[in-house]
Amino acid sequence: MKVNEVPQDEAFLKEGKIRDLCYVVDDKGHYTKVLSKGWAPKNDAIKLAWTVVYEHAEEIRKQILAGKLSPVAFYMELNVMDTGILANYMNLSRRRIKRHLKMKVFKKLKPELIARYAEVFGIDSQDLTDIERLGDFKPTDENRF
Amino acid sequence: MKIDFKHQQAAHCENGVTSNLLRYYGIELSEPMVFGIGSGYFFSHMPFYKLNGMPVTSFRVWPGMIFKRVTKRLGIKVKRNKYKDSRRAMNDLDRLLAEGKPVGMLVGVFHLPYFPREYRFHFNAHNITAFGKEGDQYYISDPVMEHVEVLTAEELKKVRFAKGTYPPSGRMYYITGVPDQINLKPAIIKGIRQTAKDMLTIPIPFFGVRGIRVLAKRMRNWPVKLGNKSAVLNLGQVIRMLEEIGTGGAGFRFIFAAFLEECAVILDIPRLNDVSREMTAVGDRWREFAYHAARVFKNRDNGMTTYEMLADMLLTIADMEEHVFKQLRTISL
Structure with a gap:
């Protein structure tokens, strides 16, 4: 890559805060460093990853409103976790986490445990217990945490 | 207290941390030099090792290898620790900073507050250097950031003990001795x-x-x-x-x-x-x-x-x- 080919496709990076440092070739064929605000293919890959998360979260949300899945499943998805990572953060077995994803089991959980989930997800306990809150919750970039 | 530490941005975190730490001890090596001597270049595609439920494809060596190899090849003495107990991990860090030693650390990016949100996946192979503490705040040199950042003790603890694929487990590393001459x-x-x-x-x-x-x-x-x-x-x-x-x-x-x-x-x-x-x-x-x-x-x-x-x-x-x-x-x- 040459100096004048360094992409400046702005999306997630911020000038003066965080930019990608690129090693590029100057006019004389020597290596030098240039900062880049981003590159479209990379931005697209990141966007794709989040789109998929939001799509899954939306499906889960519908299943919660239908009484099948629990809000734990929803916030687990929004936090890009799987049951393994969540089990690590909660210090519980994966098996128990999987059970807690079911609305039936979730409803019987003790408040202490719900509070721990809320802490891991960085939300209030009420966000988990008050199902109504998910009624018109659209998983998007703004609503992630 | 704050160590007189020069933060310099790098393309890659471990190169940057290594290069910044070496500079503090009077050894000026460019990022490419660190990367080359540390044999950082690699490729692996591991269908059996997963991240986000998909195979890991990596373009560099395992985290920690670059620092380990560079220091070994230049005859620099280092120490590396890994912890089960997060309190001990933080106490040891504080002690080293009080002694005036900047400390490199492996962290997860998911809870790293100054990172762009969109970049925050459960990726646990990021490297930063702590070079001071004032009150509850740590001065952080994160090589991919343009300037020095700060993290609270709670935030730092969280990223040092991130969970998921290859958890950092409070890993930290620092230089303990530099030879008179570098070959x-x-x-x-x-x-x-x-x-x-x-x-x-x-x-x-x-x-x-x-x-x-x-x-x-x-x-x-x-x-x-x-x-x-x-x-x-x-x-x-x-x-x-x-x-x-x-x-x-x-x-x-x-x-x-x-x-x-x-x-x-x-x-x-x-x-x-x-x-x-x-x-x-x-x-x-x-x-x-x-x-x-x-x-x-x-x-x-x-x-x-x-x-x-x-x-x-x-x-x-x-x-x-x-x-x-x-x-x-x-x-x-």
Whole structure:
């Protein structure tokens, strides 16, 4: 890559805060460093990853409103976790986490445990217990945490 | 208290931390030098090792290796720790900072508050340096950031004990002793030779040049084996690993090319300039690959031909990398 080919496709990076440092070739064929605000293919890959998360979260949300899945499943998805990572953060077995994803089991959980989930997800306990809150919750970039 | 530590931005976190720590102890090495001597260049595609439920594709060596190798090859004494108890991990850090030692740490990026939100996946191989503490706040030199950042004790603890694939477990490392004289040339030779060896001769097919070929072969089958949707996701993950902060696959190829250019002068081996140019071409090809791959997942129903095309590009890259490292394998002073 040459100096004048360094992409400046702005999306997630911020000038003066965080930019990608690129090693590029100057006019004389020597290596030098240039900062880049981003590159479209990379931005697209990141966007794709989040789109998929939001799509899954939306499906889960519908299943919660239908009484099948629990809000734990929803916030687990929004936090890009799987049951393994969540089990690590909660210090519980994966098996128990999987059970807690079911609305039936979730409803019987003790408040202490719900509070721990809320802490891991960085939300209030009420966000988990008050199902109504998910009624018109659209998983998007703004609503992630 | 704050240690008089110079923060310098780098393309890659571990290079940056290593280079910044060395500079603090009076050893001025560029990022490419650190990367080359530390044999940071690598390729692996591990279907058995997963991140976000998909195989890990990596363009560099295991976290911690660059620091370990650079310091070992230059005769620098270091200490590395890993913890079960987060309180002890933080106490030890405080003690070292009070002694005036900057400390490198492995952290997860998911809870890193100053990172762009979109970059915060459960990626646990990021490196930062702490170089001071005032009240509850730590001064942090994060090599991918343009300026110094701060983290509260709670925030730092959280990222040091992130969970998921390859949890950092509070890993930290610091320099304890520097020799009077640094012998750069043999360290460079060792670095280059090890990279060539790793890229060409590991007998397990998932690593080095063979790993690129394995990825090509598997990629060809993705649309049939996984279905289009999952194939797109797998491709997206490869591109993220290729380009994202902390991994930057094509970036590594350019850093290595910059390293070879520096080596041509230091070792007085002009033909390394030719190899450097060849390496630049490899990096350009990886970028081309990323560009075309992104087109596939932007236009989701492109069909199988495109995966075939991408796989062919990978095979070309594999051949090019093989050619580079065959020339470097026998390098000597």
